[in-house]
Amino acid sequence: MQNIATLAKRELGSFFLSPIAYAVNAIFLFTIGLAFALGTFHSGGEASLRDTLDFWMLLILVFVLPMLCMRLMSEEFRNGTIETLMTAPVTESEVIFGKFFGALVFYFVLLATLLLFPIILSMYGPVDIKLLVCHYIGMILVGALYISVSLFFSTLTRHQVIAVLFSFAVLALMTFASHALATKLEGWPRVVLQQISVRTHYHDFVRGVLDMNHCIFFVSMTGFFLFVSVKLLEVRRWQ
Amino acid sequence: MIRVSQLTKRYGAVLAVDNISFDIEKGGVVGFLGPNGAGKTTTIRILTCYHPATSGAVHIDVLDVFKESIEVRRRIGYLSESTPLYPEMRVREYLQFRGKLRGLTSSERTVAIKRASQRCWLGEFINRPIGQLSKGMRQRVGLADAMMHNPEVLILDEPTVGLDPTQIRETRNLIEELGQEHTVLLSSHILHEVEQVCTHTMIIAAGKIVASGSPKELREQFSAQGKIVAEMRGPKEDVESGVRALNGVKAVEASSDHGWMKVSIESEPGSDVREDIFKLASAKGWSLREIRRDGATLEDFFIKVTAQQQSKSV
Incomplete structure (x- = not known):
């Protein structure tokens, strides 16, 4: 546990020192701000983030989180720091979880800046705090899953660009393609595709429904990708 | 202190280390001499738990490198060949981070960092970002990191590569000093360096140990053949x-x-x-x-071994 905290803290520190992280943050805040200003912030509209969050937030996160997380392991492989890291008394799972929590905390910082939107909305109408909490739980769970997927692809290769492209592809499939495909099908394939689609599970959080099933979906998927990342890192040592 | 028995490492079809065995006593500086590509770094990476071996056993003290890996890593200080460091961190931050990973408490870290930075002449560089440091300074940071937790075994892979002559002399002196308190395994491809610093030398070529002894013994062994x-x-x-x-x-x-x-x-x-x-x-x-x-002097022998290695790799 101590080691995970140490590794996460170092990771968080290098996020704050990385010019790429700042550039990605700027893109994130600009695009989500644009979606908010054009989609939600108009007279007669509802004082909630519902519209912004439902589609735009997912789309932006599919691009932003892989870009933030592509360096997590790839950079260690490329710089060779993986050697000094793995010859220190730390296990593979401590390394992966350390990286994961470091990135997650940085994502929390991003989410915290989004609190500006409900603050603006509260000037024009009452904001439902319970709904807002539900939105945040949804965004945190989706973010955690996206980070774990990006971390997995970063563990796969020393090339950051390859890591980021694979992450885009897989996240887009999991989030949008499966959802779109499900509407074209009948019977059990439709049910299966709906069940593995991130958008289906995320949608209830946006509507303000806190369903344990959805939470379990996100937590177990995140756990799965972290687990395979740990295994992948172990395998890489045998090469 | 370090016991290697029948160690073999294959990378696919390439045989990097071929059934080597050796024993290193506690204390002193042991030289691991060989041309580039002889299997030095591979052996060292197995000793430091970075790569698993294909077959054979390695013990540090009484601990098995494969089964008690974490405990072994606590007792080893390792300076790897290219000295990889995180460029965005400051030297002090980096040493703090490494100290924490090794389970040193806050006060132990303060003492360890002070001691290591004095011995490795980090001086005012301690507050600089690592990315701004020269190759020589980075090497010192790596050395400070390797020795800060006072490990029983220090493994240094080509610690003087890329340094200027003054830095080389300083580093050699430091290694000699460290050999009085720790068991040091020093890998090098420079015969002269190993002879100067080491109390015992092993010559490795094409994955095999071809000669072993104190520098004096080796000299005699080879001059006798002449x-x-x-x-x-x-x-x-x-x-x-x-x-x-x-x-x-x-x-x-x-x-x-x-x-x-x-x-x-x-x-x-x-x-x-x-x-x-x-x-x-x-x-x-x-x-x-x-x-x-x-006929054969130690130099001739080493040159012959190096030449064979090169003709093989071409």
Whole structure:
């Protein structure tokens, strides 16, 4: 546990020192701000983030989180720091979880800046705090899953660009393609595709429904990708 | 302290380390000498738990490197060949981070960082970002990191590569000093360096240990294989019998060359008969125009090994 905290803290520190992280943050805040200003912030509209969050937030996160997380392991492989890291008394799972929590905390910082939107909305109408909490739980769970997927692809290769492209592809499939495909099908394939689609599970959080099933979906998927990342890192040592 | 038995490592079809065994006693600096690509780094990476071996066993103290890996890593300080560091961190931050990973408490870290930065002359560089440091300074940071937790075993892979002559001398002195408190395994491809610093040397080539001993033993082992050649003017029978009577001479062969006698002498290991030959010649009034060692010295042997390695890799 101590080691995970140490590794996460170092990771968080290098996020704050990385010019790429700042550039990605700027893109994130600009695009989500644009979606908010054009989609939600108009007279007669509802004082909630519902519209912004439902589609735009997912789309932006599919691009932003892989870009933030592509360096997590790839950079260690490329710089060779993986050697000094793995010859220190730390296990593979401590390394992966350390990286994961470091990135997650940085994502929390991003989410915290989004609190500006409900603050603006509260000037024009009452904001439902319970709904807002539900939105945040949804965004945190989706973010955690996206980070774990990006971390997995970063563990796969020393090339950051390859890591980021694979992450885009897989996240887009999991989030949008499966959802779109499900509407074209009948019977059990439709049910299966709906069940593995991130958008289906995320949608209830946006509507303000806190369903344990959805939470379990996100937590177990995140756990799965972290687990395979740990295994992948172990395998890489045998090469 | 370090016991390696029948260690083999294959990378696919490439045999990097071929069934090597050695034992390193506690204390002292042990040199691991070999040309590039001989299997030094591979062996070291197995010792430091970075790569698993294909077969064989490695023990550090009584701990098995494969089964008690984390405990072994606590006892080892490792400076890897390229000294990879995080460029965005400051030196002090980095050492703090490494100290925490090794389970040092906050006060232990303060003491350890102070001690390590003094011994590795980090000085005012301690607050600089690592990315701004020169190759030599980065090497020192790596060395400070390797020794900060006072490990029983220090493994240094090519620690003087890329340093300027002053830094090389300083680093060698530091390694000699460290050898008094720790067991140091120093890998190098420079014969001179290993001879200067190490109390024991192993020469590795093509994944095998081809020679092992103290620098003095190695020198003797190789000079013993050589011959001494002398040329003097004198009667053949007298020269032959005179030289054969000298202490430490095993066999003599003489041949004449335009009135000069060329004598090829095989002497006993560890003895040097060159001075006696000179005395003999001057006592008998024979002119002496040449006297030299012929054949294998340690340098010759090492060059031969290096050349074989290179022709293999081409």
